[in-house]
Amino acid sequence: MIFLRKVLSLHILCVFGCFCQADIQTTIYLAGPLANRQVKDLNGKPSEGKVQDTFDCSYPLPSSSRGYFERLTSRGITHFKVPLSWAQLLPSGLSSQPKDAVVTCYQTLLKQLVEAGLQPLVVLHRSAVPEVLRSRYGGWESPELLKMFEQYAEFAFQEFGELSYSVSHWVTLSHLDELRDNELQNALRAHTNVYHRYHHVPPLQESLDFLSVGIHYDCNAEENLAEQLRGLKVCISRNEGIKETTTPSSTYNKIWNKFALMPSSDRDTFLNESFPSGFQWATSSESFKIEGGWSEDGKAETIWDRFGHKGQVPGNQTADLACDSYHKVDYDVYLLRGLHVNTYQFSISWARIFPFGHQGSHSEKGALYYDRLINALLESGIQPVITLYHWDLPQALQDYGGWTNATIVAAFKDYADFCFSRFGDRVKSWNTYSSPWVVSHAGYGTGEHPPGMKDYVVASYQATHNILKSHAEAWHVYNDKHRKKQGGKVGIALNSDWAEPMDGSKPADVTAADRYLQFMLGWFAHPIFVDGDYPALLKTQIEQKRNKCPLSEPARLPSFTAEEKQRIRGTADFLGLNHYTSRLVKNSDGGCIPGPQGVGDFQAHVDPSWSSTASDWIYSAPWGLRRLLNYISAEYLNVTKVPIHITGNGMPTEYRGDTLNDRSRIQYMTSYINEALKAIHLDGIDVQRFTVQSLMDGFEGPQGYSERFGLHHVNFDLPDRPRTPRQSVYFYSKVIEKNGFPTTKDHFCAYDLQNMEPKKFFSVPPSNVPSQAKVVWRKFSSQTNFQRKLYHYGTFSQGFHWGVSSSAYQIEGGWNIDGKGPSIWDKFTQKPGNIPGSANGNVACDSYSRLEEDLYMLRALRVKSYRFSLSWSRIFPDGLRTSLNQKGVDYYNRLIDNLLAYNITPMVTLYHWDLPQALQNINGWDNITIIDIFNDFCDFCFATFGNRVKFWMTFNQPHTIAWSGYGLGQIPPNVKRPGDAPYRVAHNLLKAHAKAYHTYDEKYRKSQGGLVSIALNADWIEPTDVNVPREVVAADRALQFQIGWFAHPIFKNGDYPDAMKWQVGNKSELQGLSESRLPAFTEEEKAYIRGTADVFCINHYTTKIVSHITARLSPQSYEYDQDLSEAEEVDSPTTAISKQRAVAWGLRRLLNWIKEEYGDPEIYITENGVATDKETTVDDTDRIFYFKTYIDEALKAHNLDGVKVRGYIASSLMDSFEWLNGYTVAFGLHHVDFTNPNRPRTPKRSAHYYYQVIKENGFPLPDDERVLYGHFPKGFKWSTASASYQIEGSWRADGKGLSIWDKFAHTPLRVGNNDNGDIACDSYNKIDKDVEVLKKLKVNSYRFSISWTRVLPDGTNNHINEAGLNYYHRLLDALEAASIQPQVTLYHWDLPLALQKVGGWENETIVQRFRDYADVIFSRLGDRVKFWITLNEPYIVANLGYGYGTFAPGIVGKQYIAAHNLIKAHAEAWHLYNDKYRAKQGGLISITINSDWVEPRNPNKQEDVDAAQRILQFFIGWFAHPIFNGDYNDMMKTIIRERSLAAGLPKSRLPEFTQEEIKRIRGTHDYFGFNHYTTVLVMYNPLSRGAGSIQDRSWIESGSFWLKITPFGFRRILNFIKDEYGNPPIYVTENGISERGVVDLNDLHRTHYYESYINQALKALLLDGVDLRGYTAWSLMDNFEWAAGFAERFGLFYVNRSDPTLPRISKGSASRYATIITCNGFPDPALGPHECLNPEATTVPVLPLDMVDFLGLELSSNNAEVALYALFVLLLFSVLGLIFVVYLMLRRKRKLTATTAEPLRMQRM
Secondary structure, three states, rough: OOOOOOEEEEEEEOOOOOOOOOOHHHOOOOEEOOOOOHHHHOOOOOOOOOOOOOOOOOOOOOHHHHHHHHHHHHHOOOEEEEEEEHHHOOOOOOOOOOHHHHHHHHHHHHHHHHOOEEEEEEEEEEEOOOOOHHHHHHOOOOHHHHHHHHHHHHHHHHHHHHHOOOOOEEEEOHHHHOOHHHHHHHHHHHHHHHHHHHOOOOOOOOOEEEOOOOOOOOEEEEEOOOHHHHHHOOOOEEEOEOOOOOOOOOHHHHHHHHHHOOOHHHHHHOOOEEEEOOOEEEEOOOOOHHOOOHHHHHHHOOOHHHHHHHHOOHHHEEEOOOOOHOOOOHHHHHHHHHHOEEEEEEEEHHHHHOOOOOHHOOOOOHHHHHHHHHHHHHHOOOEEEEEEOOOOHHHEEEEEEHHOOOOOHHHHHHHHHHHHHHOOOOOOOOEEEEEEEHHHHHHHHHOOOOOOOOOOOOOOOOHHHHHHHHHHHHHHHHHHHHHHHHHEEEEEEEEEEEEEEOOOHHHHHHHHHHHHHHHHHHHHHHHHHHHHOOOOOHHHHHHHHHHOOOOOOOOOOOOOOOOHHHHHHHOOOEEEEOOOOOOEEEEEOOOOOOOOHHOOEEEEEEOOOOOOOOOOOOEEEEEOHHHHHHHHHHHHOOOOOOOOOEEEEEOOOOOOOOOOOOOHHEEEHHHHHHHHHHHOOOOOOOOEEEEEOOOEEOHHHOOOOEOOOOOEEEEOOOOOOOEEEEEEHHHHHHHHHHEEOOOOOOOOOOOOOOOOOOOOOOOOOOOOOHHHHHHHHHHHOOHHHHHHOOOOEEOOOOOOOOEEEEEHHHHOOOOOOOOOOEEHHHHHHHHHOHHHHOOOOOOOOOOOOOOOHHHHHHHHHHHOOOEEOOOHHOOOOOOOOOOOOHHHHHHHHHHHHHHHHHOEEEEEEEOOOOOOOHHHHOOOHHHOOOHHHHHHHHHHHHHHHHHOEEEEEEOOOHHHHHHHHHHHOOOOOOOOOOOHHHHHHHHHHHHHHHHHHHHHHHOOHHHHHHHHEEEOOOOOEEEOOOHHHHHHHHHOOOOOOOHHHHHHHHHHHHOOOOOHHHHHHHHHHHOOOOOOOOOOOHHHHHHHHEEEEEEOEEEEEEEEEEOOOOOOOOOOOOOHOOOOOEEEEOOOOOOOOOOOOOOOOHHHHHHHHHHHOOOOEEEEEEOOOOOOEEOOOOOOEEEEEHHHHHHHHHHHHHHOOOOOOEEEEEEEOOOOOOOHOOOHHHOOOOEEEEOOOOHHHHHOOHHHHHHHHHHEEHHHHHOOOOOOOOEEEOOOOOEEEEEHHHOOOOOOOOHHHOHHHHHOOOOOOOHHOOOOOHHHHOOHOOHHHHHHHHHHOOOOEEEEOOOOHHOOOOOOOOOOOHHHHHHHHHHHHHHHHHHOEHHHHHHHHEEEHHOOOOOOHHHOOOHHHHHHHHHHHHHHHHHOOOOOEEEEHHHHHHHHHHOOOOOOOOOOHHHHHHHHHHHHHHHHHHHHHHHHHHHHHHHHEEEEEEOOEEEOOOOHHHHHHHHHHHHHHHHHHHHHHHHHHHHOOHHHHHHHHHHHOOOOOOOOOOOOOOOOHHHHHOOOOOOOEEEEOEEEEEEEEOOOEEEEEOOOOEEOOHHHHHHHHEEHHHHHHHHHHHOOOOOOOOEEOOOOEEEEOEEEOOOOHHHHHHHHHHHHHHHHHHHOOOEOOOOOOEEOEEEOOOOOOOOOOOOEEEOOOOOOOOEEEEOHHHHHHHHHHOEEEEEHHHHHHHHHHHHHHHHHOOOOEEEEEOOOEEEEEHHHHHHHHHHHHHHHHHHHHHHHHHHHHHHHHHHHHHHHHHHHHHHHH
16 A cells, blocks of 8 residues: 655544643644535635535535635645545445545645645544445444445545645544444544554554644633643543553654654755854864874774774775874864864773773873873863764773673773873863764674674674663763862763655654664663663564564663663763764564664665765755754753753765865755754754864775865875865854854954054164174174084063064965956066966965965964065055055955954065056156155055054065165066166165155054064174184175165164265275265155164074175176175075075074164064975974074073064965975975965974974973982992093004904094004003093993903904903902992904904804803903993994994994894803803893984874884894893894895895794893983984984084984983883993084083983983983093094093193093082082082193194194294294394305405405
């Protein structure tokens, strides 16, 4: 039988008794029926035949009936009663013989009613039996009559219910008061049968959908009809007696009836209203979908990890990395700030907190992650909402049955209790579960989700049962233990579709839809919100199925005890709803098939007209949300009065195509959010939160990454996992901003803006030549590298202006739309070839059309200021006021208003290079008339925007305008007149600036209270040689020509600096000109210009080195006028722009110069940033280094130098059109994809870094840098160290054999400066001197090594060199006499050359050779040595000696073999000592392993984190893992094996240990000997162990390229050893720093190094529980530093190698180290002076002794100077003496000549 497709309600008219609550909202207003007299009146003629009360179609329907029905509709009538005539329709009583005319008549009547807007209420029959049937069958007492009535009813349903105007309300019988007793009972039975056949429901079900009650109302009565209806009470009588009811039908029918007849036009009407004040706007994420870090920091496997690793996701995708949110807290919170939500819902990973599910497996690092996230949210004003469980069960719990095991209830309770305790002080809203139906259904029923159980008979229901009990226990633990103190709310987030009947006319489908909801939503909601038990319908349906299917049990529903029901009922403070879609539900016979559709007897479908999504289960049916909210409110929240939180709503898009322009999501969100709004406003539903799922794309379970729910797109192809906002982000943020969909337009209040008080600059005298600011060079240029780079921690003053910048042409685009006129840059860039790639700013970042995108970034950054420029040609297209373009004005109004709405101060630049082309056509800035034109533009801007803009800059970088635009001609307008045009243009710019300033000052300042200035640019200029006055003058002159050109007139005396006037004037005269090319100001102009700036604004990027030259006179040029040459500061890093190196220290000096030169003004750094190449997208480490160093230099100027730095503006907000570089370089904090028409903006890592700087207002002292005051334990081993080859010398003395370093150092080009260890420090002959300096240090231990070849010349024990042993005996004697304990290293790299000739450490026989050598030493020295080190830094031996070949013996590619033998040799030596000597000698023996600490270059990037872990395992783990665990670590073994096989090798290059070897190696340590110097930053690199390294530019350098001062790493690696190797006793056996070049005994950097590193060791000991037993400073004295020779000096004592006696001279660091030893740590100064702080005055000299090489001797600079003068005097005396001797000789010669001549003369005579 086919029935109606709409919900049909059968009615029985009776008045019995006690029903209360009439719902006025669903009241129907009923007219009719037609009476025969009405028919007569309508026809206009009397009716024929017998007059009947009710029209029965025995006469035709009048033609005017349609108008009558329409009049009824217009008066508010909704329904019309139509009694059918059984007798007229079926005259014979048989349904097979109807009277067609009557059927047609009724059909026409029904059609007219529907078309007139009236719903027919059809009455099948009055109570009296038709005569034709009474005569044949009798009355209602006849069973046959009942069957005839049922046939008649079915006939009526078919004829009148299947039409397009189908009837939706039916009444079976009326006037039952005419029947008596048995007749009434049978009539009711007939009604019941008809009802059940119509609805397809079992006979035991209820048999009516509503009661129709007839009442009479007097229209003249005073009582309101609505009040009478509210007082109506009815009672239903059934066979089993009278049962009181509170509703005439099920809740579902009530809601369905409320909305079913609603026209689609009404249903879809958009509601323009706001949400209630305080409404919570949220977005969400789930732990396993976004966190990644699946095995990081102790996290254990979850069921989703297992699921992915088994390859059950397409493409073998996993959640191992996902969005990498575990490392990206700052990134995610950044998105939330930009989105502008006030709430963020996320879930906690149970396995990250309790890795194995139980309290005993707590992971603190996991908890710390959530601490960081919660704290970051709160700092950003975002309330956290935590879901305790979102599907990712610890696999350890699933191994015991998971949610089917009743013990999980207690486990979940403990987990919840921990979370409440740990996070509850900050978290005030909790969901115990999210979508638990999915867990039970897909995880334990269908098996589509993990754990993949396919058991919908038992497991699914059991899982639900335990989830419900777990939820209740969690709620109670919060309620009983935490609520009073924390004051939060705990609820549960249930998921549910809305269900509509497939055929609304079929009661069976209506009932099936109700069952659908009960099987989905009611399964969980009914126990919690109603009565503590499952819904009756659910239980009944399952029980009926079990009875129907005795042979194949379809479902087993557990039962709750009475106590459990009581404990579950009411356990929610709100009902969380996850809703995404709707279903059309059809009644069906599910047979005995398990599952909700089989057991529930329904089938779910979708309407093909509904909009589809990327998911095959989500279709957009937004009206379902409103209906579901009404259903929930009526069904569940009448009992438990709690609000509804929409905890999840969203839709996925495809992962291909246009992934950012998600219009479908915007449409979906619009409609669903509006339906929630309707539920609140129109239906009175208490909805308090709306959550959009989700914040970003993630791992979507079985769909992997193919479905994208995110408001932010995540690029899963890139390791950075960059997040880019979709268009839906900007839509949602606007909805949040407006709190819904109000009809009012954007309105911004008049903001209470504080006026900014300008500092008036008084006239100051002109600059001298050079200026008084030359003191800056004297103050800073002599700084050492250590002093220059020492990082300063501190904060800027309160109210500091942090901002970002942009400019109109660079970002706006929209170059020719909405009336904008062309600018000079528009014209320039339209010509192909002018810009790389023929780029232009036509679109740029499209900011003109994407204001919301820009506001998102600014909100996320939390900047206080935004510097932008106005496009002159957008406001005045031709440059003149007469061309005013209102659309351009509107754009800037919107921008300014929105900035103020987010508490961002607009800093407006009036001119940033984009002159209207129309003005350039009259020569632009070279035309004096432009001064007034510019002033008119400024006047308009002040008047239009000045009520909201309090910071104005007239020009940006006028120097660039004048020189690059009109001199070099590089930028528009491309005028190339370098000799005169720049000066004229600058002259006009200065006057234009002054006029604009005075306009503001005179017309607007009083009312607006803003500041006006000009943004000047300057590099810092450093002289080539600060000690040469001429070079200082040149540097000062360069600054005057650059910054002084404009600053001197404005900030000093209104005129150009004398240095410029002198230079240009003289050059002009020399060039034959009658007057200077530099124009002159009149006195009036000077007075007008002077003081026309309220603050000093400076743009700065780099530093240059300048030298004085005599430049050419021709051609005339501003450049040549300066008489100087310019070079780069070559020691600083390059950037993407040529000649713009990152020279951070120049900023501090420039700020100081400005302070000194211009009278200490308030300074705003209005641009500062760095360019990266276009390949650098989001991971811009170089930009972070730049900001880290430059901002710190500004902080130094602010805090240390007293410079009034008031603001810092980072350049720039986002990548943009970079002038002549186009899009080839990028300055942005945000990456812009210029290949995408949407111009998506993605935050770079630098954006997150800059946000942190802003948040902290600088660089507050981190915990790592804070000094810990305290002491090391008594008996702590304080030591210093040396090594035999490095200090002993005497390389061939007393029978010593040759070592590999002897040969290596005598091999050309192996050691720097051709140095060698032949003499070294001559310690072989200076034991007394060495011990003397040891005593000065106050050490209680001394670490030295034994030269293998000095004891065993050929490396074997065939011959023991007693002379060599005697040296060590003498050394031990001296140490013992000084009470210094020896720490002896058996091998410190100087292998006997004889052994190397047979393979050295590559030859396995060396293991035995080393054992033999150790045996000799133990036996001969062991009674005096209690601390042994077998090998020093085997990593260096293997990697540098046998891998890279840079150390002796210079072998390449054999590092793994060498290391293998080193490890075995160590083990044999350890066992030898342990087995043979330990009992007698009682010493300790171990190995010293070296390692840097490694930090990921980007700690927010899993790839770099993994690389850091690899480096550690390849570095420290290479040797420590076998010794402490027996074998190489798995990571090394796997990587080396894979790389070896990939290289075509048959096996791994890493040798394998046998099981016997593993056993013998494991545990061969008494302590962990550890050498440490520095830290490196590590990033992923596909080559070289999959990792590469760099160093932070802010770290202070040393004399070694690889060594930077990084004390924080020391503590961290000590903790790593503790955690990785079981907290062994640790002896730090080397730690120190080197220097190069000029010797300075006041070695501040080394003192700083030891203070900070030792203090970090103290923190590790006292705060972290590291078992640190000793510390050794490297090294005792400067010595031979291997391949570096003597160039690198690590010593606490300087060895003067120019003195043959090689004296050991103490450095300042030696004194400080001795003090630390004496104090055994760091006494707290708060406790007063400590006696240990008074060392002996004679300990060490601290006077500086700058050593230089002088004629082969190392002398102090002073001594060298004296020696030079002495030599000069000697030379002078020698020359004078020589002259005198020559004079005497010449004189004597004359005498001799005269004497000889006289006899000759006489002889002639």
